[in-house]
Amino acid sequence: MMAVLRIFSYLPNPRIWKATIAARLVGVEVEVRGAKSAELAQWLWDFEARPLSEAERVERGDLARVGRVGFRGTSILKTEAFLDAHPFGTVPAAFGPDGDVGIFESNSIMRAVARLGGPQSTLYGRDPYEASRIDSFLDAGLVFARDGQHYLLALRGQAVSAETHARARDAFQIYLAGIERALAPAREAIVGDTLTLADICFATELALFANERIQQDVLAREGLAQAWDGAVEAAHPRAFAHFSRLRRHPAFAPDMAAYLDKLEQRSAPAPA
Known part of the structure; x- marks a missing residue:
C-alpha cells in the first residue's frame, strides 16, 4: 500500500500518533521519518529528510536556520522547499505524496488522515x-x-x-x-x-x-x-x-x- 502522507518529526512524539492511530482506524498508509530529538538537528529538513554527514552540513551551510521552541538556538538545515511547504518551519511536518503540499500542526495532520480515509470513515463525524x-x-x-x-x-x-x-x-x-x-x-x-x-x-x-x-x-x-x-x-x-x-x-x-x-x-x- 502506498503511503498517502509522509510525516517528518522527532521521535518518539505522541502528537504524531494522532495521525498513525487515525490511519489504522481508516485503513490508510502513513510513512514516518525522523530520529530522536537530539539527533534531528543533524538532519536535512526536507520532504526527502535524511541525516547529514558533517561534511554535508558544512557544504550546505547556506540552508542553516536557527531553531525555535524545542530546538531553540540550534542551527538546523532547512531547504527552501521545506519552508515553502511549512512556513513556520516546525515539526511535525507532513507532506502529500509528491512533497509539494505541506500540512502542519498535529491536529491538522490527523484531520488530513481522516479525510483520506474516504466517505466511509466516521472519525471526523457523520455530518x-x-x-x-x-x-x-x-x-x-x-x-x-x-x-x-x-x-x-x-x-x-x-x-x-x-x-x-x-x-x-x-x-x-x-x-x-x-x-x-x-x-x-x-x-x-x-x-x-x-x-x-x-x-x-x-x-x-x-x-x-x-x-x-x-x-x-x-x-x-x-x-x-x-x-x-x-x-x-x-x-x-x-x-x-x-x-x-x-x-x-x-x-x-x-x-x-x-x-x-x-x-x-x-x-x-x-x-x-
Missing part, C-alpha cells in the same frame, strides 16, 4: 454538526496542549516556575472536566457513539503529558507537586477510565502501550 463538535474538542485541547508543552519543556530544562506549573495544572484540570462531562453518564466515546478524532487527540495529549511523571526530582526541587496525581484521577474517573481503555485499543496500543509502560517504570519508586 457537519458532528464534525464541528469534534472540532470544538480539538480546539479546547489546543489550550491544554500549549500550556502543557511550555511546562514539559521547562521540566526538561531542569527548571520550572510556579507560574508555568500553575498554568499547566489549571489547563489540565479544565480540559479533563470537559472530557469528564462529555463522557457522562457512561458513554464510550467523547462525540457520538463511536471513536472519533476527539478521542484520539485526548489520548495522545495525555500520553505526552505523562512525561511529567519522570520529572519528579525537578518538581520536588522547586517545591511543586505533580499536576497529574491521584487526586486529579479520582476527580475525573470517566476521563481516566476512557484513557485506560484507549491505551489498550488495537489501533492505539502499537504507539502508546510500550511508551506509557516505560514512563511508568521509570517513575516507579525504587524497591526498598
Whole structure:
C-alpha cells in the first residue's frame, strides 16, 4: 500500500500518533521519518529528510536556520522547499505524496488522515454538526496542549516556575472536566457513539503529558507537586477510565502501550 502522507518529526512524539492511530482506524498508509530529538538537528529538513554527514552540513551551510521552541538556538538545515511547504518551519511536518503540499500542526495532520480515509470513515463525524463538535474538542485541547508543552519543556530544562506549573495544572484540570462531562453518564466515546478524532487527540495529549511523571526530582526541587496525581484521577474517573481503555485499543496500543509502560517504570519508586 502506498503511503498517502509522509510525516517528518522527532521521535518518539505522541502528537504524531494522532495521525498513525487515525490511519489504522481508516485503513490508510502513513510513512514516518525522523530520529530522536537530539539527533534531528543533524538532519536535512526536507520532504526527502535524511541525516547529514558533517561534511554535508558544512557544504550546505547556506540552508542553516536557527531553531525555535524545542530546538531553540540550534542551527538546523532547512531547504527552501521545506519552508515553502511549512512556513513556520516546525515539526511535525507532513507532506502529500509528491512533497509539494505541506500540512502542519498535529491536529491538522490527523484531520488530513481522516479525510483520506474516504466517505466511509466516521472519525471526523457523520455530518457537519458532528464534525464541528469534534472540532470544538480539538480546539479546547489546543489550550491544554500549549500550556502543557511550555511546562514539559521547562521540566526538561531542569527548571520550572510556579507560574508555568500553575498554568499547566489549571489547563489540565479544565480540559479533563470537559472530557469528564462529555463522557457522562457512561458513554464510550467523547462525540457520538463511536471513536472519533476527539478521542484520539485526548489520548495522545495525555500520553505526552505523562512525561511529567519522570520529572519528579525537578518538581520536588522547586517545591511543586505533580499536576497529574491521584487526586486529579479520582476527580475525573470517566476521563481516566476512557484513557485506560484507549491505551489498550488495537489501533492505539502499537504507539502508546510500550511508551506509557516505560514512563511508568521509570517513575516507579525504587524497591526498598
